[in-house]
Amino acid sequence: MRSITISLGRFLLLAVAAVYYILPLPARRRRPAALGFCRRGRRRISPMEAAAAVASRCSGVRCSPNRTHKQRRQQRSAPRVGFVSQPQPRAVCCKRSPHPDARAHSAAAAAAAVGEKVGEAGGDGAERKRKRLAVFVSGGGSNFRAIHEAALRGEVNGDVVALVTDKPGCGGAEHARGNGIPVVVFPKSKSVPEGVSTGDLLNSLRGLxxxxxxxxxxxxxxxxxxxxxxxxxxxxIHPSLLPAFGGKGYYGLKVHKSVIASGARYSGPTVHFVDEHYDTGRTLAQKVVPVLANDTPEQLATRVLHEEHQVYVEAVAALCEDRIVWREDGVPLIRSRTNPDEYT
Structure with a gap:
């Protein structure tokens, strides 16, 4: 009886073993990597890593974040696998761009456009060197102020770096000191012992x-x-239409009194180059001012001075921009800023 029991037990063990090894066990459920798991191992990957993996497979293409109808249907019909799925990165529909280097082409085109504008503005793109100006005054210096203010506004491509005067207490010198412009007193005389000699003046101008x-x-x-x-x-600059009413002794109201007394119908300022004599250098620019029947010297002087401030600034601007052209007979002309073929 005991042997029968042992044999029966062995038979049952063999039967269980046969069933275990012969019959297939249910397939082990696998959690898909798309739901946040790696296929190898059990490490969970984040949605950001999954999105990066998708982006790496789609490099060089233009992507749209909208899912197709087929992808939505597959997601709805996918079976649940026994746990709560994590949020998945949205599927993408990719289409290859016809120009992978479109942004590079756009940048190159923009750079070329900027280069063309620079070339139009400055030729080779280099800015002109600002000229350094020294102004000589003996009085209030209204023309000096007009030039200085025009330079500060950028209308003149230059800077006033020195003011030379024979009267250190004049209005022009005070304006220069107030704006940080060095003042040089010239010439030296008994009344102005602090003045400098011609050689010292030249050295100062060259040093500046x-x-x-x-x-x-x-x-x-x-x-x-x-x-x-x-x-x-x-x-x-002279307050008359040279060569009339110019030379030694013609300055200030003396000029306008002489113009009115002569019966001249027109007057106006003259900008000219300087030579070794008074008011005999080559004329560069002029402005005509009518002389009215009842004009006083003061009234005429006011209207002429208004034109002086404009014509002198224009002439200095042309000088600083190298727009002065000398004709074969020695006459200076101002080339137009907008049209190089026009001269005044």
Missing amino acids: GVDFILLAGYLKLIPVELVQAYPKSILN
Whole structure:
């Protein structure tokens, strides 16, 4: 009886083993990687990593975040696998771009457009060197102020770097000191012992790198040494239409009194280059001002001075922009800023 029981037990064990090894067990459920798991191992990946993986497979293509109808239907019909799925990155519908380097082409086109604009503005794109100006005054210096203010506004491609005067207490000198412009007193005399000599003045101007000299109501005759050191680089403004009413002794109200007394119907300022004599240099620009029947010297002077401020600034601007052209007979002309074929 005991042997029968042992045999029966062995038979049952063999039967169980046969069933275990012969019959297939249910397939082990696998959690798909698309739902946030790696296929190898059990490490969970984040939605951001899944999105990065999708993006890496779609590099170089233009993608749309909208899912297709087929993808939505497959997602709805997908069986649940026994756990709560994590939010999945949205499926993408990819279409290859006809120009993968479109942004590079756009950047190159934009750079080319900018280059064309720079070329139109400045030729080779380089800015002109600003000229350094020295202004000579003997009085209030209204023309000096007009030039200085125009330079500050950018209308003149230059900077006033020195003011030279024979009267250190004049209005022009005070304006220069108030704006940080060095004041040089010239010439030296008994009444002005602090003045400098011609040689010292030249050294000062050269030390400041002065390109042009502008006379704005300066009553002294310019030394020959200075004229020779700055050929075709010294301008003066006179309150009459030269060569009429010019020369030694013609300045201020004396000019306007002479114009009215002569019966002249027109007057106006003249901008001219400076030579070794009073008011005999080549004329560069003029403005005509009518003389009215009942004009006083003061009234005429006011209207002429208004034109002086405009014509002198225009002439200095042309000088600083290298738009002065000398004709074969020695007459200076101003080339138009907008049309190089026009001269005044």
